[in-house]
Amino acid sequence: MYKDLLNHRRRNFLARVARMGNAALLPGALRSAAEVIAGTAIWNTSVRAQAAFGDALSDPPQIRSRNGTLETTLTAATGTVQLGSFSFPGRLYNGEYIAPVLRARLGDTLKIRFDNRLPDQPSNLHFHGMSVSPRGHSDNVFVHVPPGGNFDYLVNIPARDRQGPGMFWYHPHAHGVVAPQILGGMSGGLIVDGMDERLPILHDMPERLLLIKHIKHAGREVVSINGQINPVISIRPGELQYWRVAHIGATLFVKFAADDLPFYVVATDGHVLSAPRRTTGFFMGPGQRYDLIFVGPEAGEYAMRTIPFQNEAWLPPEPAQQIATILSSGPAAHSAPIENRVLSQRVHGPRWIDDVRRAPIARRRTLDYSRTADRKMFMIDGRTMDENRVDQTVRLGDTEEWTIVNTDQQYHSFHIHQTAFLVTEVNGVAQSRDSLHDTYSIPPATDLGPGSLKVVIPFTDPVIVGRFVYHCHSVNHEDKGMMGIVEVVA
């Protein structure tokens, strides 16, 4: 039945290509085809069928480190964002909805001047997922840069051990105003290069960044990739591409799939798996990343779509929308089935997760997520965030097990700065994970009881001492209090 559907889609695709002429197979021609449908609103289901060919997926701008240093300025200011056929007032880094991707290597130093030209809000920079110091001019979220002010960040990326190569991101973290700033556009990718040394098969693959953002428009969440609505991702049948999918938005929990095409996950939140793992869909909360290998399917056009699901118990699910079109065409890159070759790859070198698994648990804690009935305040252990209070004191060298209990009837997430963690249980069900995470969703409470997430957190890195934060990464909840302070004491 499903094969019939795919064959039908393929015939439609081939018929459309024939109407467009052979030039339609060239990426440049996708642009001109798109002009025909410019201004079509993809979230309007009545016109969805006409909007299948959008612009080719663009490459975000990138800034690379040189001779061990990445030196640049990020200026935050207001500006207008044009997204598909509508525009909205943005808050932008360097005037762009898709800010420059920062690319460095292990052992490099980030020297970033942050210039706050927002007229009305303090801001700062957080380097999400990085195992770097939370103090001084490093990844210090207690720095608040006032409007008109600036701050020089100096972040030393460790050369080895806990910090590995991977996909990370940066965004503001001034408590109380994070959601409007990220929704407005203030977030960008941060890559530590070298994943291909852990997994050499990646070395010769074309890399695609898929940076997911979202904004509410006409009552619905519009999901964009690299600032584009329903872009076209071109691939040849059998071609291998390295996709780095990062949810760098603010508040949206999103499920998506590309028909039933397989994805081969190689890293979660910048932490490499021991071997690629096959999946056909993703559930991502704000802040999560998946690196994956994508294999060009049989020639045809495939839709990457969101999948409706119940998040808030009191709201209907967000309707499905097409977020990208995968266009497979051209001569086949491989004739033989390639899945076995992908799945037989093995990671090179030691992995931090093995240390985390081996470590004895020094202490167990339970954190309770809740909210007020009017949803104006979101709490951890009955308290909202207070920058002058330390909520958890931890001894350097300890590995702890934290259980986060969600008493609210909607998804929340757990994120902690400066260190990744191992997910060991979700809703009481033991998990067998092959990679670490730094952000993970906690299922909602139901009539059967609260949702829960159990994680093992290593506080074992001598660089990571002092005060930093943990919080829900649906950042409107964080802004409304769902954040706490941990202090690691040597």
Ligand SMILES: [Cu+2]
């Ligand atoms: Cu939340």
